[in-house]
Amino acid sequence: MSSYYSIDHLPGRTIQFEGQDYLFFSGTAYLGMAQNPAFQALLAEGMARYGTMFGSSRNGNLQLSIYEEAEAQLTAFAKAEAALTLSSGMLAGQAVVSWLKAQGLGFLYGPKAHPAIWQDPNTSLPTLSFADWTAQLPELVAAAATPHVVIALNSLDALCSMRYSFDWVNQLPEGPDITLLVDDSHGLGVIGPEGSGIGPMIPRRPNVRLIVTASLAKAMGMPGGVIFADPKTLQSIRHTAFFGACSPIPPAYLYAFGRAQTLYRTAFDRLQANIARFESRIGPSDRFQHIPAYPVFYTEQDQLYSYLLANRILIYSFAYPTPADKPNTRIVISALHQPEDIEQLADCLDGKTG
Structure with missing residues (x-):
């Protein structure tokens, strides 16, 4: 070592x-x-306007419009349906997991899945190669104990620099409801069209709901996290106590992001x-x-x-x-x-x- x-x-x-x-x-x-000096200058402008932190719940009776503005810009950046920001990538993942767990859904984990999207701190991950694991997924989904299953995985293997193909999504069973939960912390800003991340590269299926989470503290250079999903899903997550009790990302960073495209x-x-x-x-x-x-x-x-x-x-x-x-x-x-x-x-x- x-x-x-x-x-x-x-x-x-x-x-x-x-x-x-x-x-x-x-x-x-x-x-x-x-x-980046230019980004630092924008951040200084943001701090002059918003201070260093907004110490309030995002669900409070006084809200800052910069959050909705930045989330719309993140949505466009990632070519997603909608976005919701939180104060870290870990928190973004756990907010989604907490919401899914409350619904009693079953989880299937991909190899090396990030702890941010674990349902249990003692989660045991498969030791198969990614290709072998995805080959078994249709059978694993069909045999799941719950009618709605969550497939939780990373967008790629950043540790060993290995690409993950998502063609297997087209082979998933058509019957059960499936939530595909993908951590894109090491992809957002780096992979996909103009750095838009994994979202645009994942096939869409009528029975598969896609939720992408990511840290903003890597390529994006901000202390925060984001959830990309359909508006109905994000609205439901926003109404949870888990989200309501979270401190938000410092607004000065979102101000800088919006002006740094x-x-x-x-x-x-x-x-x-x-x-x-x-x-x-x-x-x-x-x-x-x-x-x-x-x-x-x-x-x-x-x-x-x-x-x-x-x-x-x-x-x-x-x-x-x-x-x-x-x-x-x-x-x-x-x-x-x-x-x-x-x-x-x-x-x-x-x-x-x-």
């Missing part, structure tokens, strides 16, 4: 440690919005260019597992971490999701990186055999 390092500043394309600069190819700030598009294009540059440099390689046009490059060669660190390049490598798990080692490209950063990383990798 890699060591832990403590710094006193926000990582960007570089970090400073013990008086030296290191290139930083880790984290989940894929679009680099937290370090050009910044997001520019960052998305920059990210794609950086990924393409790195892909072209490393070429076909058995060292990395990688979704084309996705910023994560996973490797089973954990020793790569120490080698790159000795060359003042810090990559992602630590046990996840618990300290007992195997270290996950991966290179993460962001929109912040300069072409020379990508070249330096690739040159360093060229000098590493194995």
Whole structure:
């Protein structure tokens, strides 16, 4: 397992440690919005108008219109039917799970499903490959103990950079009601048309209700979470005590988001260019597992971490999701990186055999 390092500043394309600069190819700030000066300026405008926090229930008798405005913009961004924001991605997932659980629905979990969409903290996840698991889904749904079943899974495997096909949705039984609950925390802003996320890429079925949850703290650069679903579903979730008791996302961030659409598009294009540059440099390689046009490059060669660190390049490598798990080692490209950063990383990798 890699060591832990403590710094006193926000990582960007570089970090400073013990008086030296290191290139930083880790984290989940894929679009680099937290370090984007123009986004920071919009956030400062938002804080001047809304302060640092709105300490009230979203269901209170005094409401801020910025929430509905931003949710409409998020809906358009994700090409969804409607959106509802909460103060974290974990909370977004658990608000949905709490609502579904209250209805007594049965849950089927996909491999590596994020804890945000677990019904029980002791949930046991399938150990099958994603393809093998989806091949069994029609039979599992048909055999479910409840007439309405929830299929809860991630939009992709961000840990190991593996794409998930959703073609299997077309093979689900037509009879039972099905809720497809998808955590898109590592996809929103990065995958799909113009970064719109997984939603537009999932087939629609009359008996399958789609609910997508996501953290906004990754590519989108905001401390919050979002639920995408049909308006009736979101209205029902909004009326739960779980949602009513939640603190909302700080409104200043939603103010900034609403005025930053050009910044997001520019960052998305920059990210794609950086990924393409790195892909072209490393070429076909058995060292990395990688979704084309996705910023994560996973490797089973954990020793790569120490080698790159000795060359003042810090990559992602630590046990996840618990300290007992195997270290996950991966290179993460962001929109912040300069072409020379990508070249330096690739040159360093060229000098590493194995």
